Amino acid sequence: MNKNDTRKVDGSRKVGRRALLRDSAVVGTAAIGAAPLFLPLLTGCSKEEKELQCTDVSSLSGADRDLRQTLKYVDKSPESDKNCENCNFFKPAGKDKCGSCTLVKGPIHPMGHCTSWAAKQG
Numbered sequence: 001m002n003k004n005d006t007r008k009v010d011g012s013r014k015v016g017r018r019a020l021l022r023d024s025a026v027v028g029t030a031a032i033g034a035a036p037l038f039l040p041l042l043t044g045c046s047k048e049e050k051e052l053q054c055t056d057v058s059s060l061s062g063a064d065r066d067l068r069q070t071l072k073y074v075d076k077s078p079e080s081d082k083n084c085e086n087c088n089f090f091k092p093a094g095k096d097k098c099g100s101c102t103l104v105k106g107p108i109h110p111m112g113h114c115t116s117w118a119a120k121q122g
């Protein structure tokens with residue numbers, strides 16, 4: 001019997017130091033590799049969760065809602081170079097917040113758009 005043999009005489013297996021270190025390294029590597037998958041669960045945040053929505057028009061009058069619809073306001077601009085953030089009528093409210101507009105009432109998404117878009121002056 002050599003000194004690396006990990007079998008006991010009764011057939012049961014004894015875990016040697018090398019085997020224990022090797023197995024620990026495999027488990028540790030797998031845990032590190034899987035960590036990014038579970039990080040959003042642990043931190044309680046994800047990209048989807050933080051997506052800004054500026055669609056609550058419950059406080060608007062019927063006329064203001066109609067104007068919003070008539071001007072085809074949307075939270076996501078169909079034109080990549082024209083959005084509320086670079087529109088002359090947009091009033092920002094800060095990072096990750098809905099802004100406002102001097103023409104369209106209600107919450108306005110910085111990446112939104114309507115048919116009255118006009119390039120920001122100055």
Ligand code: SF4
Nearest residue numbers: 084087090101114117
């Ligand atoms: S006018 Fe239209 S495009 Fe410009 S900020 Fe207001 S809603 Fe956005």
